[in-house]
Amino acid sequence: MLRWYDANARVLPWRAPPGSPPPDPYRVWLSEVMLQQTQVATVIPYFEKFTARWPDFASLAAVEDADLMSAWAGLGYYARARNLLAAARAVAGEHGGRLPADEAALRTLPGFGAYTAAAVAAIAFGQRAVVVDGNVERVVARLFAVADPLPGAKPRIRDLADSITPDARAGDFAQAMMDLGATICTPRSPRCLLCPLADRCEARAAATPEAFPVKAKKKARPVRYGTFFWAERDGRVLLVRRPDTGLLGGMRAFPTGVWSESPPALADAPFAADWTLRNATVRHVFTHFELIAALATATIGGHIDAPDGEWWPIADLDSAGLPTVFAKAVKAIGRSE
């Protein structure tokens, strides 16, 4: 694997060339958090933007929460951004401005789970650590033809990954396994003819690489309905901040009614106004449900009993840091009648 990696490693902004000294732990950590459940191509522009604005722990730790959440807008899984800031502040305040170098200490920081702690320990600090992400799970499951379904097979796969992890260059080994999974040993139509492990791969020998890893069936995704409320006055629109926990936690948003299983009415408007239902809807797929949102608008004249929020210039909505579902609503309002 290391030989293959030396010749085939992807060139990425947060990565050092194979065999060279480890890159800046700050950049490794930032990239690992952004890459959680997120593809490389999606992460790159965010990583460039973040490292340009906040090049180290000290600068990131000093950011206002709202600025960080706004910069993260569109990347998803917003708890990552909240944990990122909490970890940066812990590092700046309690760890002398540096990440701890061992896996167990890393594991105690916000946003560091089993994967991220192992990856940072191995990639940024040269420690031997067993790094298991979705790519490694797939490669190992195929290499050893693991027949037990995920997620129950995770401990077994972790042990197998441990058994093939070298003492030296464990970080490069981990990145090699992930590159292999991302480019060769793909979920569908793996390119086994290019794989350096093909000779030793049990799934390949059985001619059924795509059958691994075995996974439990997923539940169907329910549909929920809601309404987004666009309150406009003097060229501005009312934005609120969502609660810190839960869906889109801490993000700017339009006021919304309750999201439920049946189509809503204007009855759950956030305040009394002359609401008009537009002839447009927003459809958006979240991890565990699909949302179909109606759009209601009102022009506000005199005083209203509106919730706390910001009257944001409509011409400058791009800078509000709205999550994608609400950015879609802005577009749909523009198209509607």
Place this chain on the structure above:
DNA sequence: GAAGCGTGGAT
């Protein structure tokens, strides 16, 4: 252990 948590790419 299971459920909650975003968004977009690939097929």
Place this chain on the structure above:
DNA sequence: TATCCAAGCTT
């Protein structure tokens, strides 16, 4: 279009 799923973590 439908489905899978991506360098997972938290509760």
